[in-house]
Amino acid sequence: MWAGRPSTSLTIGKGVVLTLLVAAVLVPLWAVLVTSLASRGTIDDAGGMVMIPREIDPSAYITIFSGGDVTRAVWVSTLITVFGTAVSLVLTVLAAYGLSRPGSVAHRGLLFYFLLTFLIFPGLVPSYLVVTGLGLKDSLWSLILPSAISVFNLVVIRAFFMNVPAELLDSARIDGAGELRILTRIVLPLSKAVIAVVGLFYAVGYWNVYFNAVLYIDSNDKFPLQRVLQSYILAGQSPNVSGAAVSLPGVTAYPPTLAVKMAVVVVTVIPAVIIYPFVQRHFTKGVITGAVKG
């Protein structure tokens, strides 16, 4: 075989590197999960983070889900994520289809209009003034509308749509199907992989929204989860570790216990960890082919 046998030291070196990388991701996740399920005594014995589970004590989860900031924030984030992802996907798919036919009216100009957003972009100040000027301050719309369209995602989907065989579309057109019907009946079923990947990208973006909430959301009861996590962990642990601009009066009356903090972390991580395996197998297939051909 032409590849030859790799030298033993090289193989061991690679093994060590890959093991360290996997551990670097899994160890923190493990420590957080175990600590969130540990009892007060176990945490005291360990002197902080717990690595070896002794029992499963769900009281931290009961605390955060019995109403209050975290429960509310989970609802707010779920709402933004589900609704925002739906809005983003629908608008992006429609636009990608609208731009998928070279030679249609205004095709080149419209494509340029979308792609130009990669080169010129607004700064923070004018964006802030536009969003507040539209009256979106302290509205959950401010977390959805400004970031609803990702042109990168649009380009990826468009590249996929352009790969759908023209004969399929032509025969549907001859049968009298309109564009919307062609999109939903023929093109979309062929593009499930890319829709899943882009949907995940959008959902992650909405679930992770933090700074826009710092900028635009004033009322405690509209804080998304990341904002509450920040005040629980980074501000709750040491006043040194929080942002001054984001200190939160009245979010927690008493410092949360370590188990409660770690439970909030787990709740924030979980959606990504659950959805991810279903979408992951499409990453390379979906994203790279889309991006390279775009």
Add this chain to the structure above:
Amino acid sequence: MSAPAPVDTRPPAGRTPSPRRPRRGGRRNLRARLRRDWPLLAMAAPAALLLLVFHYLPTLGNVIAFQDYNPFVGDGPLDAFLNSEWIGFGNFEALFRDPLFWDAVRNTLSITAFQLVFFFPLPILLALILNSVVSARLRGFVQSVVYLPHFFSWVLVVTFFVQMFGGAGLLAQELRQAGYEPWNIMTNPDTFIVLVTAEAVWKDLGWGAIVFLAALSAIDQNLYEAAAADGAGRWRRLWHITLPGLRPVIVLLLIMRLGDALSVGFEQFILQREAVGRQAAEVLDTFVYYQAISTQQWGLGAAAGLFKAVVGLALILTANKVAHRLGEQGVYAKS
């Protein structure tokens, strides 16, 4: 990225025009094409409208960089804009005289340079290692794990680092129990540049490798076979086949990174600015936030934002031109 120019495929007389490749131009023709294509335009319209309002309108709004913008001289930003005084380059003069601004520029460029050296090559190395793992199952497992942090928010990433390396974190707690004095890298301004790079690597190393893995799988395997038959060893095959195969992707990503030299991330720095202090953690984006939005100096903030956008555009166009000179494809093809 741009569409191929439609070829003039005027159909011979007596045949109906093909619906897919129409002839360009022509006024009567335009009406017919519009009747056929209006659903496509209507489908693109909502997204185009959102970009108009939330992307292009604020881009135009950058002109307040040339104003002494005062939100209180009218009701609403538009009114205030119309009533604010134009002061030419006054904001830019104030900005360029501000030592805090230059601190932020210096920090930003240092972090960019540091990450170009200590972050940029790592995904390439990881891709090479992963590519050489024979077992598809093992490779799949490693990939699943190292991609995951890409989907975590910066709040989560910083939280994990605090819980592992902070004053009350796992490492400090183990050191204390072993009788050593723990040190706190989370609040040390001198090592902050290493910390933010480590966080960025933890989050995006795996994700960054995807594109290189794709490029590796596109390399013709026969080349390796031929080179091996000619007696090229492992390292010479890497140097003469693998690296040239990766070069277009590397150049593309380098150009994009250079064009983005003035952006090093935002939330990551906002979240840790108080912990290590402004001296180390103020970058251009946080400067705009703290010196403009927090203090309501809108004109100054817009000037800093516009400075960043213009320099970034110049950088990316320059880098792309250089790439073309060197015979690479770059971000967009020469047309």
